[in-house]
Amino acid sequence: MSNALSFRIPGDLNSLTFNPCCLYDDYLPFHPAYFEKERKKFIETTNFLPGCSKCELKEKTHGLSQRTIFNSRIPEMDNSSIWKLEIVLDTTCNAACIQCGILQSSLWRKQVYGEEHIQPKSQIDDKLERLKESIDFNTVKDFHFWGGEPLVTDTHLKILREISDPSDVDLEYSTNGSVFPDKETWEIWSKFKRVKINFSLDGMYDQFYYMRWPLRWEKVSKNLEKFRDEGRPNFRYHVNFCATPLNILYIPELGEWLDTNFSISSNGTKVNYNFIRSEGMVDIACTPMSLREEVWKLLGETHDVSNILKEVPVIDPARMIEHLEHWDPIRKLNWRETFDRSACHFKD
Numbered sequence: 001m002s003n004a005l006s007f008r009i010p011g012d013l014n015s016l017t018f019n020p021c022c023l024y025d026d027y028l029p030f031h032p033a034y035f036e037k038e039r040k041k042f043i044e045t046t047n048f049l050p051g052c053s054k055c056e057l058k059e060k061t062h063g064l065s066q067r068t069i070f071n072s073r074i075p076e077m078d079n080s081s082i083w084k085l086e087i088v089l090d091t092t093c094n095a096a097c098i099q100c101g102i103l104q105s106s107l108w109r110k111q112v113y114g115e116e117h118i119q120p121k122s123q124i125d126d127k128l129e130r131l132k133e134s135i136d137f138n139t140v141k142d143f144h145f146w147g148g149e150p151l152v153t154d155t156h157l158k159i160l161r162e163i164s165d166p167s168d169v170d171l172e173y174s175t176n177g178s179v180f181p182d183k184e185t186w187e188i189w190s191k192f193k194r195v196k197i198n199f200s201l202d203g204m205y206d207q208f209y210y211m212r213w214p215l216r217w218e219k220v221s222k223n224l225e226k227f228r229d230e231g232r233p234n235f236r237y238h239v240n241f242c243a244t245p246l247n248i249l250y251i252p253e254l255g256e257w258l259d260t261n262f263s264i265s266s267n268g269t270k271v272n273y274n275f276i277r278s279e280g281m282v283d284i285a286c287t288p289m290s291l292r293e294e295v296w297k298l299l300g301e302t303h304d305v306s307n308i309l310k311e312v313p314v315i316d317p318a319r320m321i322e323h324l325e326h327w328d329p330i331r332k333l334n335w336r337e338t339f340d341r342s343a344c345h346f347k348d
């Protein structure tokens with residue numbers, strides 16, 4: 001992944017960090033000289049770096065990983081240029097998804113600390129200026145924005161407005177689908193080569209509300225239909241399903257809804273689905289063996305989620321249950337009722 005880089009400010013810490021990609025285990029502090037030294041390592045390595053544990057595990061179990069996918073997509077190029085740049089400077093978010101946390105979401109910070117922790121604009125502008133001193137945005141061929149929710153602020157536009165030839169550049173967003181882009185975003189997107197929009201959807205109706213609290217399925221599904229009907233020819237849609245011990249038995253229901261309502265973009269291209277594993281407090285590894293067996297029977301042995309469940313060890317779910325049962329009364333929710341078919345695999 002020599003020509004990919006990821007920059008983020010974790011949480012609202014006002015510290016700029018970098019690494020080779022979003023799956024890398026460590027956040028390295030950004031300092032121009034240190035950045036140059038580490039980047040040389042990313043470029044020259046012929047093996048896994050210590051932070052590449054997720055790709056290493058994937059390749060051991062399935063032969064494929066984000067590393068192999070990027071390597072096949074990103075062309076050989078002059079090492080001083082960056083092909084793919086992930087930008088995660090702004091974690092302002094209108095959601096506090098149960099599988100997320102304070103490093104990614106300002107609403108989670110508000111939930112935990114009891115007050116708004118939004119990154120000041122000056123902090124983001126300052127970091128963008130520092131980045132520009134080390135990276136010429138006009139050499140980048142593929143930008144990926146996530147957050148937070150990248151469409152609730154204009155941080156992404158501050159970069160896009162500077163691209164002199166957008167027709168040769170791809171964009172990628174990871175969004176919770178709750179915000180339909182404003183006119184400026186819509187117009188600017190239409191000038192780029194391709195705009196890939198990854199919608200994070202891992203349930204419907206009350207299950208969606210539980211997973212992506214306090215977002216509402218009714219609003220998000222309407223936005224999806226609008227994207228489907230009004231999208232420009234250069235837009236491509238993807239759905240990212242975050243597999244957790246709660247929602248994995250309900251994958252076929254969401255699949256049916258998507259097949260009926262959101263399988264083809266307005267430009268005729270197919271909407272792709274992608275399954276990712278949850279980590280942190282609602283780690284997919286908390287799935288008990290009896291629930292894994294039910295999933296393997298339901299989805300088949302070769303489904304991506306079945307494979308994820310084969311890869312990860314079984315860990316004690318006590319911490320996860322404590323987390324759910326701490327937040328449920330505050331959010332007036334009940335995970336055992338909302339995900340009853342999964343919940344019966346966990347002891348009371």
Ligand code: SF4
Pocket residue numbers: 093094095096097100101104105108147148149175176212
């Ligand atoms: S929308 Fe994304 S950043 Fe926001 S809380 Fe959910 S997972 Fe985290």
